[in-house]
Amino acid sequence: MKKDINIPVIEPNGMDSFHFSGVSWPFNVSKDHNLFHINRIENYRDKLSFPLPPHRKTVYDLIFLTKGSSIRSKGLANYEFGVGQFFFLPPYQITSHEFMSKDAQGYFVHFDIDILKHYSLDKHLNKFNFLNFLSNPVVSVSTEAVDPILNIFHRLEVLDQETENKQMELIAFYVFALLKEASLFAGNDLKPQKNAAASLVQRYKEALSQFIYQKQKVSDYADYLHVTPNHLNKCVKSITMKSSQDLLNEMMILEAKSLLKYSNLHIAEIAIKLGNQTPSNFARFFKSKTGMMPKEYK
Known part of the structure; x- marks a missing residue:
């Protein structure tokens, strides 16, 4: 509701x-x-x-x-x-x-x-x-x-x-x-990853969840984490087998789905909130990642 x-x-x-x-x-x-x-x-x-x-x-x-x-x-x-x-x-x-x-x-x-x-x-x-x-x-x-x-x-x-x-x-x-x-009872518990790359990736994920409305470029997150975009991308790939842009896109889609499901924001307002996009650009991005238009998901 x-x-x-x-x-x-x-x-x-x-x-x-x-x-x-x-x-x-x-x-x-x-x-x-x-x-x-x-x-x-x-x-x-x-x-x-x-x-x-x-x-x-x-x-x-x-x-x-x-x-x-x-x-x-x-x-x-x-x-x-x-x-x-x-x-x-x-x-x-x-x-x-x-x-x-x-x-x-x-x-x-x-x-x-x-x-x-x-x-x-x-x-x-x-x-x-x-x-x-x-x-x-x-x-x-x-x-x-x-x-x-x-x-x-x-x-x-x-x-x-x-x-x-x-x-x-x-x-x-x-x-x-x-x-x-x-x-001890979490069947999906991760084996600990103690290297610096794993630590950086975890900080990147935390930053994505916290700043997704303020930062929509990998370079912005790299600056926040005090590393170069290239170094961030290499670390993300080594740990997740995905690019840093992939993780950013996943978070953008999760936020978009959440706003479509839970808020009263119009699609155009969500487009602005997530990267100051036009409704048509946002719709293309959303469909490319989910296979459906925002209006269909909503």
């Missing part, structure tokens, strides 16, 4: 007003809310009204259910998940939350990459395929793993409730422990 002209980008300090719009209810937000937050779903569920409209967040988030079920989108696909399953979402990914059963219980966590960067843990994120932009976000864990995972969540709860001298280092390592636990 299309509600918004544009798909909003929400920072942590704006999440409560977005998720609980129209609800008169006191929110307890810590000073470190932008870096990390955890809450039990059962404490918030009855305050939420589903479906939640499409949006982006500037942080990673995850849900783990111990009871009930939910349906949430990542990009253009909906995913149903339930007891003993994680749902992961990377920053700047379009999502909408279609449904959550009234008996749902479990945990919601968001964290900023800076909390991991400060302790040099961010360089390991490319090990976790479920955090990638185009991967399956749902990870099912074994029954035996549930209690150890819940112990980590409980420890994070306790650490987050500290009002003075919050131990952010411990929080960062427990967040990483959650990701590591999930990776």
Whole structure:
């Protein structure tokens, strides 16, 4: 259901007003809310009204259910998940939350990459395929793993409730422990790629997801990443077997599809938003990559 002209980008300090719009209810937000937050779903569920409209967040988030079920989108696909399953979402990914059963219980966590960067843990994120932009976000864990995972969540709860001298280092390592636990059950988990090319490609993908409306040339991204376009292209090809332009085109098409599906923007407005194109040029580009005209897809 299309509600918004544009798909909003929400920072942590704006999440409560977005998720609980129209609800008169006191929110307890810590000073470190932008870096990390955890809450039990059962404490918030009855305050939420589903479906939640499409949006982006500037942080990673995850849900783990111990009871009930939910349906949430990542990009253009909906995913149903339930007891003993994680749902992961990377920053700047379009999502909408279609449904959550009234008996749902479990945990919601968001964290900023800076909390991991400060302790040099961010360089390991490319090990976790479920955090990638185009991967399956749902990870099912074994029954035996549930209690150890819940112990980590409980420890994070306790650490987050500290009002003075919050131990952010411990929080960062427990967040990483959650990701590591999930990776043990992610069948599509990537073998870690530790070379500089893999790191650059990951940064390029992250930049594409964040700046696709502002930058539509490979050279713009190369400048942002402080490399030459040729070097960026060589690294992308060595890791993905695609060109840097291919990845840019894929992101442009994903954004176009998302705007056609979720927003009330006219095709001409989408054409301008994605590279200041004319409607006819945008239509040709879209058809060359998808086999159909924007109007057909819409």
